[in-house]
């Protein structure tokens with residue numbers, strides 16, 4: 001049960017029950033598409049006539065489309081309903097230290113075209129480059145025809161903490177940005193709604209709102225991003241945990257050892273300082289020593305390749321990274337008791353090396369049998385998940401329940 005916030009509430013109006021039912025129908029269509037009206041009414045346990053108006057409304061608004069009728073063996077095959085995704089476009093932007101990727105995608109996350117540029121040093125320059133890039137993508141797609149109404153918004157994913165209410169990047173250690181305003185100046189430049197979110201939260205949202213089958217119905221989970229930094233998106237009862245100032249989930253900067261290595265945030269022994277890509281690379285350089293390990297050219301991908309060729313230093317390095325990821329997972333599982341944990345990042349390509357030491361450290365760091373056994377899955381495509389997360393920022397609100405109370 002949720003307690004009413006008497007200082008921040010929304011009154012129900014005469015149209016509220018209808019809005020709620022409309023979103024329920026939309027979400028059921030989304031989950032079971034393609035679905036006939038008859039099947040939908042069976043699933044909802046209501047008479048078909050009760051759905052007629054709502055379905056008509058959803059089709060009229062462009063949220064739902066229906067297939068053309070086709071002849072069946074006996075009689076007419078029913079028209080099937082599905083969420084309309086094509087023609088509803090989003091620009092997704094994934095900002096990383098070094099490189100920023102742009103993608104024009106539809107509501108389902110299908111990518112239409114892409115672009116990329118080197119991430120500039122200041123937020124002001126970034127806004128400028130993103131504005132130019134978005135304009136170019138839309139212009140190319142529409143052939144110069146007015147794109148108004150085609151693009152529903154721009155989603156930006158950043159490696160840092162974001163206050164969703166203001167759209168400000170509160171702190172991005174690896175970009176060196178504090179209180180950077182990306183949303184408002186971009187919105188002004190583009191005349192489109194702009195949404196900004198931290199990368200792990202956006203990845204968690206992409207999982208939560210995924211059109212693909214596997215994660216549907218999982219409403220409690222954690223998404224751990226292990227890449228340039230380490231961040232966590234926590235989903236509790238179908239919503240992302242944000243906290244009072246929107247900085248919840250910063251477990252990457254919880255210190256596991258006050259005498260540990262110095263972190264990008266300036267403090268010592270953060271989970272991130274043990275588990276991020278730079279930590280893996282530093283460990284490998286130390287482990288391998290000698291001339292074969294030029295730190296400037298070695299990457300996590302290269303260490304994985306060397307491990308796959310059987311090089312001991314690379315195998316030992318990745319095994320240790322698995323253990324370090326597992327140490328932090330113990331804290332995540334203890335604190336939030338997720339149904340599942342997803343781990344994303346380049347390093348997950350070495351899952352067969354990571355898994356065992358990670359599980360051992362997770363068991364060491366948790367107290368119950370169920371916590372020990374919490375399923376942990378690698379994200380098959382983390383780079384794409386950040387872009388999908390950016391798409392979700394724009395697309396998901398249209399499927400969310402109206403907030404009342």
Ligand SMILES: [Zn+2]
Nearest residue numbers: 253263265270
């Ligand atoms: Zn830190």
